[in-house]
Amino acid sequence: MVRYKTGHRDKTHAAIVAAASALLRDKGFSETSVATVMKAVGLTHGGFYAHFPDKTAMITAAVDEAFEESPKNFAALSKMANAKGDAGFIAEKYLADERVARIATGCPAAALVSELHRQPEAVQQAFQTGARATARELAKADGLVTDEPDGSDREAWAALAMLMGALSLMRAVPDPTIRETIRTQVIDALRKLALATDAPGPSP
Amino acid sequence: MVRYKTGHRDKTHAAIVAAASALLRDKGFSETSVATVMKAVGLTHGGFYAHFPDKTAMITAAVDEAFEESPKNFAALSKMANAKGDAGFIAEKYLADERVARIATGCPAAALVSELHRQPEAVQQAFQTGARATARELAKADGLVTDEPDGSDREAWAALAMLMGALSLMRAVPDPTIRETIRTQVIDALRKLALATDAPGPSP
DNA sequence: TGTACATCAGTGAACGCGCGTTCACTGATGTAC
DNA sequence: TGTACATCAGTGAACGCGCGTTCACTGATGTAC
16 A cells, blocks of 8 residues: 555654663763664654654653653562562662663663753653652552551652662762662662661550 | 963863853753853853863863862761751751752752763762762761771762752652652651661660 | 063864754655546 | 556755864063063
8 A cells, every 4th residue: 555564654653762762861861862863773864753743752752661661660679579578679679780781771760860850841741750650669669658648649759769869870980899889778778768667666 | 470360270260160060960961061161151162272171171170079069068967967866857958949949059969970871981980989978978977877897988878879869850850749759758768767777676 | 661572361263073953855665547 | 457646754965053172363461671
């Protein structure tokens, strides 16, 4: 019916978003150029505007896509931590060396957080939605949030802030012994936090 | 003796570093251009290379300068928290609305952390030194790090990660109620962390 | 006292390059008759 | 069966702009004689 197989356009669209999502986490907002993304997909830059009205639309879609997987990851971590009865396990996995190294496919919150305040509203909204979903999955780990009496959404923001702050820090410092210290302390802190919340007052 | 008063060159140099240090935190590494910095100082871009061999040298100096004040801030916060006997006080101050708003003169660790992995080695070293000094001052707050038996440096990395992660997150999300939730949870978490460390086992 | 020259922080035009965006075009296919 | 035309994802030259960096120059002052 047309030159390209049915769904070809959609496939290309998805490939652009996927490439943008990886490049964004690795190179940041400014250095993720339209031309670089299109090149990664195997196309030329001119074709871009058949898929998006402008760069911001692509970046917004890329942030959405990056947060597609993230909450699932945290859901799995929370579940395993509960099975083990150790919240520190979440930090152990989340801050593992291979997670520190793989930025392009890693946690978007850690990769993007300090650049977000200067992005367009649409991008911030996409980030907020994704971060919130992530915080909600993390809240399913026992002891990371105090129960709200009003039944409002449980979101483990403090634990998320510590984890993503630590991952970002570990990527930022070149000294591996400091990285190790950060990881150890965060595992320990997360464990303490969970125990302190599990037992709201001094035990009898 | 010369056209310019003695020390004029040094004053200009310091002004460039100060402007760069503020712009860097606000706009990030890519968008802090040589021309913008020089304009902020009231000069033209051509004169820049009489002060620095290249942009990286300026950025390195700017990171150093940004971390000049940061540890002092944390030292003051730790001291006050100890006086109050409440580690949560640190988060209360550090995450106050006016700190969230003032990025250019705020915590460089929070402002720069997720961009650092793609910066030159010299810049990462400057960041690492500054972050370490900050973590050391934060460790002076009671209960934020477990005593090391070998007497090694005490650095409160977990607390620092949580604080800077939270500050960055609060700047990233547009919804003020989420911001408020993050702050409340982090204050609470820091308090719990300090209490858990103060009392290493279940109290008698 | 007056003229020629040295000093040097800062100026502004110019360089090659990559950016986001536009647009006339390509070329493989399907459809009409 | 064969020719003319429509479709449309992708191409690549071009636009104006800002980037980091270079460099011949400026112009106010001090020094030499």
